[in-house]
Amino acid sequence: MTAGSFVDPNSDIIGRGLAGRPSLETALAWIDAVPALPAVEEVAAAEAGGRVLAALVPATRDHPEFDRAAVDGYAVRAADTIGAGGYSPLGPASAVVVPAGRPLPPGTDAVVPVEAVQPAPDGGIEVTAPLAEGEGVERAGRRLSRGAPGIDVTGRPLRPEQLGLLAELGAGTVFVFARPRVRLAVRGAKPPDADSLTPMLRGLIARDGGVLAPGQGAADLIVMAGRSGVGVDDDGAARLAADGGWLDLHGLALRPGGSAGLGWLGGVPVLLLPGEPLACLTVWELLAARLLRRLAGRADLSCHPAAGVLAGRKFVSRIGSVDVVRVRLVSGRAEPIGSLEGGGLAAAARADGFVVIPAAREGYAPGEAVTVHFHGANDP
Amino acid sequence: MTAGSFVDPNSDIIGRGLAGRPSLETALAWIDAVPALPAVEEVAAAEAGGRVLAALVPATRDHPEFDRAAVDGYAVRAADTIGAGGYSPLGPASAVVVPAGRPLPPGTDAVVPVEAVQPAPDGGIEVTAPLAEGEGVERAGRRLSRGAPGIDVTGRPLRPEQLGLLAELGAGTVFVFARPRVRLAVRGAKPPDADSLTPMLRGLIARDGGVLAPGQGAADLIVMAGRSGVGVDDDGAARLAADGGWLDLHGLALRPGGSAGLGWLGGVPVLLLPGEPLACLTVWELLAARLLRRLAGRADLSCHPAAGVLAGRKFVSRIGSVDVVRVRLVSGRAEPIGSLEGGGLAAAARADGFVVIPAAREGYAPGEAVTVHFHGANDP
Numbered sequence: 001m002t003a004g005s006f007v008d009p010n011s012d013i014i015g016r017g018l019a020g021r022p023s024l025e026t027a028l029a030w031i032d033a034v035p036a037l038p039a040v041e042e043v044a045a046a047e048a049g050g051r052v053l054a055a056l057v058p059a060t061r062d063h064p065e066f067d068r069a070a071v072d073g074y075a076v077r078a079a080d081t082i083g084a085g086g087y088s089p090l091g092p093a094s095a096v097v098v099p100a101g102r103p104l105p106p107g108t109d110a111v112v113p114v115e116a117v118q119p120a121p122d123g124g125i126e127v128t129a130p131l132a133e134g135e136g137v138e139r140a141g142r143r144l145s146r147g148a149p150g151i152d153v154t155g156r157p158l159r160p161e162q163l164g165l166l167a168e169l170g171a172g173t174v175f176v177f178a179r180p181r182v183r184l185a186v187r188g189a190k191p192p193d194a195d196s197l198t199p200m201l202r203g204l205i206a207r208d209g210g211v212l213a214p215g216q217g218a219a220d221l222i223v224m225a226g227r228s229g230v231g232v233d234d235d236g237a238a239r240l241a242a243d244g245g246w247l248d249l250h251g252l253a254l255r256p257g258g259s260a261g262l263g264w265l266g267g268v269p270v271l272l273l274p275g276e277p278l279a280c281l282t283v284w285e286l287l288a289a290r291l292l293r294r295l296a297g298r299a300d301l302s303c304h305p306a307a308g309v310l311a312g313r314k315f316v317s318r319i320g321s322v323d324v325v326r327v328r329l330v331s332g333r334a335e336p337i338g339s340l341e342g343g344g345l346a347a348a349a350r351a352d353g354f355v356v357i358p359a360a361r362e363g364y365a366p367g368e369a370v371t372v373h374f375h376g377a378n379d380p
Numbered sequence: 381m382t383a384g385s386f387v388d389p390n391s392d393i394i395g396r397g398l399a400g401r402p403s404l405e406t407a408l409a410w411i412d413a414v415p416a417l418p419a420v421e422e423v424a425a426a427e428a429g430g431r432v433l434a435a436l437v438p439a440t441r442d443h444p445e446f447d448r449a450a451v452d453g454y455a456v457r458a459a460d461t462i463g464a465g466g467y468s469p470l471g472p473a474s475a476v477v478v479p480a481g482r483p484l485p486p487g488t489d490a491v492v493p494v495e496a497v498q499p500a501p502d503g504g505i506e507v508t509a510p511l512a513e514g515e516g517v518e519r520a521g522r523r524l525s526r527g528a529p530g531i532d533v534t535g536r537p538l539r540p541e542q543l544g545l546l547a548e549l550g551a552g553t554v555f556v557f558a559r560p561r562v563r564l565a566v567r568g569a570k571p572p573d574a575d576s577l578t579p580m581l582r583g584l585i586a587r588d589g590g591v592l593a594p595g596q597g598a599a600d601l602i603v604m605a606g607r608s609g610v611g612v613d614d615d616g617a618a619r620l621a622a623d624g625g626w627l628d629l630h631g632l633a634l635r636p637g638g639s640a641g642l643g644w645l646g647g648v649p650v651l652l653l654p655g656e657p658l659a660c661l662t663v664w665e666l667l668a669a670r671l672l673r674r675l676a677g678r679a680d681l682s683c684h685p686a687a688g689v690l691a692g693r694k695f696v697s698r699i700g701s702v703d704v705v706r707v708r709l710v711s712g713r714a715e716p717i718g719s720l721e722g723g724g725l726a727a728a729a730r731a732d733g734f735v736v737i738p739a740a741r742e743g744y745a746p747g748e749a750v751t752v753h754f755h756g757a758n759d760p
Contacts, residue, residue, distance in 0.1 A: 046579040072610045143724045160583025164576035165729040196544035199426040203540025230452045344523045349545040
């Protein structure tokens with residue numbers, strides 16, 4: 001094989017060098033232009049943890065359904081406590097024991113907390129301060145009114161306390177967005193890189209709300225990993241074309257991840273990810289996660305909360321490409337992890353997060369502010 | 381029933397009012413004194429997502445296993461490129477096409493990236509600058525050395541990229557901490573509160589790394605929810621005692637959540653949680669989550685990353701108890717959600733996080749700094 005049999009630098013955008021490649025912004029615009037119309041399905045409310053609500057859930061009942069004690073204590077008539085203070089006893093007939101959450105007994109309109117009374121010798125109680133009507137009472141419908149549209153908790157995976165709220169709303173089932181079906185084709189051919197792509201991508205798909213589509217079944221997103229570059233075995237784009245698909249963009253001014261492609265096959269968006277694992281992960285984090293979350297109906301398009309931190313060491317990058325650098329926090333400052341330690345997934349695996357260095361910058365000096373995209377406290 | 385048949389204020393710590401109750405710090409010290417010696421089990425590495433490694437994983441092979449091209453390009457002898465610049469062609473025999481990740485061909489010691497060359501008329505290439513030996517080459521064992529103890533990613537749930545790294549390390553199986561078994565007994569008796577506790581607590585147990593213990597089976601943690609207070613139906617502590625258990629602490633200077641209890645049954649730690657759902661959730665977040673995560677071998681004991689934010693409105697609290705206030709961010713400032721909107725789980729469900737107001741403080745004024753414990757970007 002000779003150089004002459006190799007790639008024509010003009011035949012493919014990634015042969016032209018970084019300067020000629022589309023920017024990350026262009027790729028993000030492509031991602032955000034993909035129509036996201038997720039299907040809706042009905043599931044049991046108690047099983048909806050981690051799912052994304054497709055609609056507000058109305059309350060089917062008042063909560064509470066009756067005026068009730070807000071505290072453990074003694075139900076009284078507020079009028080009976082006027083003048084309380086010092087020694088002001090209420091007889092047993094005027095102060096009815098009531099636990100928090102129980103209906104207010106007839107004829108009472110306030111609840112004295114158990115801590116605010118002293119027992120009186122006759123079996124009654126002594127109240128040390130007068131009560132207003134309604135004190136210590138939670139009125140019917142105070143928390144939720146029947147028919148009210150519930151609480152807007154759409155756009156994010158339901159949290160455990162939100163499952164509790166659904167139960168309070170009286171919801172037996174809820175409508176949630178279907179999980180996008182992802183067809184995954186891993187074709188990296190270079191062990192051990194190839195081995196690492198499948199478990200990593202399966203984990204990323206699940207983390208960002210997708211499910212694996214079986215075989216060649218119907219899919220909402222097609223992810224091809226590996227053989228994305230300009231090497232002689234990089235036939236990813238060619239295979240997509242043979243199947244009747246195409247890439248709108250191939251090659252990005254991004255490091256690592258510069259060989260990524262974005263395209264279509266049979267009306268389904270296609271992401272062509274690099275086979276080098278760290279490049280694959282980087283393109284996932286910046287582009288694939290965002291698309292998959294949009295397809296899942298999510299409003300939070302990143303799982304990496306960003307925060308400003310000072311650089312603890314020098315960050316080196318190249319003008320003309322967006323460079324993504326893994327970092328760890330050392331004494332509260334961000335330090336790059338990378339080539340000194342071999343890089344690759346080992347860098348990502350030990351990182352606290354990553355910094356995205358804009359194409360116009362030549363890195364950062366120690367003490368400059370950088371934005372760290374953190375691995376969530378609750379990853380994966 | 382009369383006041384006289386009610387609780388003796390001296391019989392139980394929670395009858396004594398906030399001032400007499402143990403502090404949250406005392407409860408946290410109790411939590412941190414529970415021995416945490418999680419069992420270890422062996423699982424397939426590819427299925428270990430979300431699990432916590434119990435031991436470092438050594439590399440079973442070098443990565444890469446051979447000197448390889450670090451970029452798509454042309455393998456050359458660096459010596460042949462001395463004096464390159466302007467017009468300095470290499471013939472087809474001196475420049476061998478090599479894709480990134482492939483072994484370096486014999487007799488070559490550097491790789492020119494495809495972007496840095498021009499094709500020459502004879503089928504060779506033109507190199508525009510001289511290369512040093514090893515340029516564009518990744519040496520064998522550069523990323524990982526066989527037998528090296530791998531990367532320390534213990535103490536937190538394995539992330540997808542860490543699963544990829546395990547594959548690179550050649551790990552077929554890994555040792556992880558067993559998920560703590562939680563025996564859950566929900567006895568809240570006040571609908572709809574009672575209904576909400578079970579789905580919420582099941583979700584919280586799963587989020588913090590536990591599994592439900594079947595029925596009365598062996599457990600690493602016992603969670604009793606409901607009937608924790610001083611009302612006439614609050615028999616939680618009594619039932620625990622009837623089973624042979626006890627509470628070391630009952631009642632905390634904490635709002636909501638002041639009726640919580642901490643104890644033991646048959647050598648297993650017991651958490652008695654309030655039946656009011658927001659109080660139950662609060663005690664879970666401050667105490668139960670921490671204990672469950674310790675029992676799961678986790679180093680990250682909260683799923684709520686904390687950050688300093690300015691108060692956007694006044695925070696009201698009572699001196700003498702730790703008060704937990706749900707907040708949302710409005711224009712980057714923390715605003716309390718609470719009694720005005722009915723509170724309860726509806727407040728927690730719509731919150732961005734919560735603020736823990738120390739017992740010595742009487743709230744915060746607008747503009748003061750507060751620490752918000754945020755719901756993770758990746759909750760649940």
